[in-house]
Amino acid sequence: MxxxxxxxxxxxxxxxxxxxxxxxxxxxxxxxxxxxxxxxxxxxxxxxxxxxxxxxxxxxxxxxxxxxxxxxxxxxxxxxQVTEGPERNTKRRKPRLKRRQDTNNEEELKSQLYRLRDQWYELRPELVFIGPCGIMSDDTLNRIAKDCHSIHTCEDLKLVKGITNMSINNLETIIATIDRLIPEQNTKKNRRPVLRDVTNLNQ
Known part of the structure; x- marks a missing residue:
């Protein structure tokens, strides 16, 4: 007003x-x-x-x-907005960032990505004169293995340089491979034990 x-x-x-x-x-x-x-x-x-x-x-x-x-x-x-009673100052909480466990499986992940690339290359005869790099370059594979701890979704994977024109099925396969070798870290907090009233316990 x-x-x-x-x-x-x-x-x-x-x-x-x-x-x-x-x-x-x-x-x-x-x-x-x-x-x-x-x-x-x-x-x-x-x-x-x-x-x-x-x-x-x-x-x-x-x-x-x-x-x-x-x-x-x-x-x-x-x-x-219609509220009753005293207004509350509610702040929007920032989303908790996801983290992956430290499994030291980055090299194994890289090997698995190379195998996947070779499999996808065999299904693309039109790339016979280009080679497996027509699917993904070596630099892209190395970058995925290096940044795997910050890749959690297909949208995150699309941000990696070199991921272009890849089907959603292939993207989901890469995410599933990362989840299997370097799973998400459990961020749930352990429940605190219930405090008992010890004032009335018999001595």
């Missing part, structure tokens, strides 16, 4: 610059329920149009078919 009548003129004026009938939507929250100041005469169940014209010195204007009263039905309002 604008805090001054001047701001209110500006907001409503923007809605009808072309002279056509228009609506001005004013969003407000709890602090905007003004009981004093320049807004107290406007925040009423009276016709807002007549109030504004009175402020501008234009009296005697005919009423429109629909009154632009600020006291509208609830059905015409937009509610973005």
């Amino acid at each position: 604008p805090s001054t009548t001047g701001q209110l003129y500006q907001q409503i004026g923007r809605a009808g610059r072309k002279g056509d009938p228009a609506h001005a939507v004013l969003f407000f929250n709890k602090p905007d329920w003004c009981t004093d100041g320049p807004m107290k005469d406007l925040f009423k169940a009276d016709c807002l149009r007549q109030k504004l014209l009175h402020q501008l010195g234009q009296e005697g204007q005919e009423n429109q078919d629909r009154c632009c009263s600020v006291h509208s039905d609830d059905d015409s309002c937009i509610f973005t």
Whole structure:
């Protein structure tokens, strides 16, 4: 809700610059329920149009078919949040970053990736004059093995330089190979033991 009548003129004026009938939507929250100041005469169940014209010195204007009263039905309002009781300051928690276990299987992963590339190459006879690098280059395989701890999804894999025009099935196969050799680290916290009341125990 604008805090001054001047701001209110500006907001409503923007809605009808072309002279056509228009609506001005004013969003407000709890602090905007003004009981004093320049807004107290406007925040009423009276016709807002007549109030504004009175402020501008234009009296005697005919009423429109629909009154632009600020006291509208609830059905015409937009509610973005309805809360009861004290408002809580809730901060959005940052998503916990996934981590993989240190299994020292990076070299084995690299070997498995080379085998997969050879298998996929055999299914692509059109690459016979290009070689297995037509599927993935050696640099790409080495980069996947090196960055495997930060690769968790197919979207992460697509960020690796050299992964182009690869089918989703092949991407999922690579992710499954990484998961098998270097699984995700269990980030669940162990539950704390329940504290017992030891004040009444027999000595």
